Amino acid sequence: MHITSLSASPSERSRSAWLTQFALTRLEGRSTRHDDILVRQLPAAALLAADVQESAIAAAVRAVESADLVIVGTPIYKAAYSGLLKVFLDLLSPDALRGKLVLPLATGGSPAHFLALDYALKPVLSALGARHVLDGVFATDAQLRRHDAGGFVPEPDLIARLDRALAPLLPRMRARPEPALSC
Numbered sequence: 001m002h003i004t005s006l007s008a009s010p011s012e013r014s015r016s017a018w019l020t021q022f023a024l025t026r027l028e029g030r031s032t033r034h035d036d037i038l039v040r041q042l043p044a045a046a047l048l049a050a051d052v053q054e055s056a057i058a059a060a061v062r063a064v065e066s067a068d069l070v071i072v073g074t075p076i077y078k079a080a081y082s083g084l085l086k087v088f089l090d091l092l093s094p095d096a097l098r099g100k101l102v103l104p105l106a107t108g109g110s111p112a113h114f115l116a117l118d119y120a121l122k123p124v125l126s127a128l129g130a131r132h133v134l135d136g137v138f139a140t141d142a143q144l145r146r147h148d149a150g151g152f153v154p155e156p157d158l159i160a161r162l163d164r165a166l167a168p169l170l171p172r173m174r175a176r177p178e179p180a181l182s183c
């Protein structure tokens, strides 16, 4: 299974990007290919001008279009997904997500916005053809505490919700065979 992850926070030390990477570690050994897109690292002028010919943007769009599973990670800003995410999603063709599995992930400061994935992001994913959207996972900042050594510490409940969202994928993904023992 080819997995493309899309992280759409402007922050360098991003909770939602960390959660996206953490989801990938829960699937470790099961993907045949993985592409990681940090939208904030794409060339800003080309992104804002919707220049899909620009090489890094063209490669990012191809990585989404060729994926079997797209993991979309975003912070919640002003009760919705980030503007950075919308700028990138607007570059995709209307059927870019058709036939793909999509896992929406978000982090937010307030539990009041836990439905933002449902009311704000899912309609956009649907407009891009997505028909197989896994349960979204929303984490508050309190559920993903900063670790002194860098990174974050997820609460057990968050790990359980993430694993539940990923569970429907597991039968579709072959675990990589163990390397043969040499004698």
Ligand SMILES: Cc1cc2nc3c(=O)[nH]c(=O)nc-3n(C[C@H](O)[C@H](O)[C@H](O)COP(=O)(O)O)c2cc1C
Residues within 6 Å of the ligand: 009, 010, 011, 013, 014, 015, 016, 017, 074, 075, 076, 077, 078, 079, 080, 107, 108, 109, 110, 111, 112, 113, 140, 141
């Ligand atoms: C400009 C801005 C707007 C925000 N708006 C909201 C909001 O409406 N609801 C919410 O729950 N959190 C809001 N937050 C908090 C972030 O969503 C939260 O800290 C999130 O974990 C940040 O993710 P990131 O580290 O990946 O950028 C906002 C933060 C910023 C900087």
